[in-house]
Amino acid sequence: MPDIRRHITRDVPVARVSDSPDAVIAALRGTRHHGVGTVFVVDGGEMLLGQVRLADIFAAAGTEGTLAQFVQAAPVTVHPDTDQEDAASLAIREDLISLPVVDDNGRFLGALPPHALMQVLREEHVEDLHRLAGIWRSAEDARRALTQPPTLRLRHRLPWLLIGLAGSLLATRVVAGFEATLSQHVTLAFFIPLIVYLADAVGTQTEAIAVRGLSLSPGGLGRLLLGEIGTGALIGLCLALLAAGFERVVFGQPGLATVLGVSILAACTIATTIGLLLPWAFSRVGWDPALASGPIATVLQDVLSLLIYFFIAAAVLG
Template sequence: MIEEFKPRTAGARMTARFLAVPPGFTVRGLKDLLYEKAGEFETIDYVYVTDEGELVGVASLKEVFQAEDDMPIRQVMRGQVIEVGASAHQERAAYLALKHGLRAIPVVDCNRVLLGVIPHAALLEIFHQESAEDALKAIGIHHKPREIEDIKTTGLRLIKARLPSLLLGLVGGTLVAYLIGGFEIILKSYIALAAFLPVIVYLSDAVGTQSQTLVVRMIALEPEFSVRRYLWREAKVGLALGAACALAVFPVAWFIQGTVIFACVVSASLFISVILQSLVSTYASILLHDLHFDPGTVSGPVTTIISDLTTILIYFAIAVVLLKIV
């Protein structure tokens, strides 16, 4: 049954060797079953209660052994069960286990028929795998973690894994350098603009990376979330972050250059860039997911290139308007 599910889904990680009984099963009968056949189960952290296959409740072993022997399991079980669909991504199962403090997660079909259980060891493996992949994707390496982490992996293979994203970053850096070169007249007129360029670019990149990381996690763990509500929340957060950064940099720019108008250029550029990057990074990840691409691929050099180009354009455009440079 398990082989029918796609790799990295909850159904592919479950085991069929779990403990399940009908609602009328007594606590005494359950204890006898455990004593006789405990070794046949891969996971016995919980007892799952099924009615004609449908998952209707769950009880921990602690709850079972604290109950009276003649009590039916329906009186011991909890009706609200934390479960995961068989076709759901494996990362959601690990998230549910962490969120609710569970050692195993039941896997059901669309009719809540219990198909299997993801045991504790599998949940730990999923968590490690997904965390490692997210970390590697964040720096532009899209290879399996085990391959990257293995000391036996050849240097040539590691070069192939890391070089493409670096070359892409090189292309992006060249484009940024060419774009800055187009504003040579502005930089000659106000050399202090060059001093604040790294500050604005860095903060915009940082906010974009934060927003992207958070929405990628949301997509993986809560796939049915409201996009409109999330974007609205991100817009408010970006607005607050942009305002805070702008207010912080304003007195610094005023002190260095000595003019209020220059400080307004730096602050306004940072304010707009932070808001823009938070929304662009968020929506780009959502759009990729809707197009059935891995939103994690947006991270790294690609997002950095887009962020740098747009931030620089905003910075110099505002400088031209406010400083009246021709």
Template structure:
């Protein structure tokens, strides 16, 4: 072999940097050491001859090294255009853009685009050459990041491709995604009916109590749905539930207090029953507060287990909220009115 071009396997990182190769979504994950490598004194002809018959992950750029340190990069276009006797030191870019192994993949890809480079060199903190990120890989990173950005703008989890697939999927697959949760909702509705039936005697004594069951259930659902929408949107933007949990719980309690405070004089004035009005107000406060907690917990659990909250957390939250709201209201009404 006339030149000093050779194959390199995995990027050679020493010490703590070795672990960086395993990190996802970093430059180290995409860097390949199986690329043409030479020294500054090698000529263009020697390098081209040495590259013949060899398989590289990417041959668009030759890395010029001094030992294991990067000195510059030579594009294949420059290599082919140069006379055969030209040393690489004369045609290399001695200040190419480089990134650390821990650099985020999106930042690395955009750096290559901004410098109009077909590849990107990865160099560790000690200046050692760790490999090159090839142009197809950079393009794939940009497409992936664009897909995720579009997903975040749309307010859903995962990727735009996943969301698009769930939007255009066949009818049977739609049913398989939705029907189990709706069947669970049906079971919850039957359970709510059983709970109402268990208060038959109390409702027989004061039928006015039954008038407010739908209203209290609806208001609790509405409060929970607002919280759930905020949580799912936050998760899609990378905002953890812990960051909003306290404020959202406090908001749910305040909403319940406001709605209860508003309902109390209205029910009292329209039906002339202070005890029923107090029962409705207390039920709204308790149900709205609990609805916020449920709406926080369920999307978080779905997200924690790698499931899309858009399919299951809504129906499941509705079931739990409705059953609890009915039970809370009838218990409060029984205690206050009867």
């Protein structure tokens, strides 16, 4: 998560709070600023007092008064260390198209202009897609992803796959632990892809929502968690009934239908829980929640779902 330093520009219009609208307009004549839609207002000591849209200054042209009438009590600001994604989210939330950057003392350092915010939004978009898919790469790299030589792509894509492989080998050990049950009931193996697929799919949905949703949603974790557990249970119920019905019709083993139904219900509920808790935990310790949505959550969901499936199978089918 890069900070905003590389996007800060000093080349923006700055005015004193004591200036009149006419003085601001007059001062802009003959100068060329990078962004001119917004004027940043400072006091005599370069402390930022706020930003004023040039539209408002033009509207007040010819009237009495100073920029003080436009200045907000607590201006929205960012710090050079602010994460670029956080800055872009702040701008959208506050309906601003540029953000003033201040130091620890509130001194004006420059601004994030609209085109920088737009670029950040696009970069973070592509980066999130990649993170969700388990691709380890910086946002700047992402644009060239489809034209890099395969050996370079390997370097970005293999690391998370190796974690996934390690997790899959753990899943292999889980299944192997139920060899006796499996030998007696080979039909159990037929539904392994279904269990793994559904746990992954349901969990990935929650992760995709949580990755950006956590920062946008009001309310504490408890309420969010309850909602997702409820959703997982509802989804699980629908899928469990359908899968169990299919089993009854095609294979005709009532015991297996029970095992399948209960396992799917449990797997879906666990998948939404992990899908929400893992990104939440990542964001709590300051990591990008998108990193939690890659193979770590998937593999955890796979292993737990298979454990449930075979435990229930061993209990029901013997």
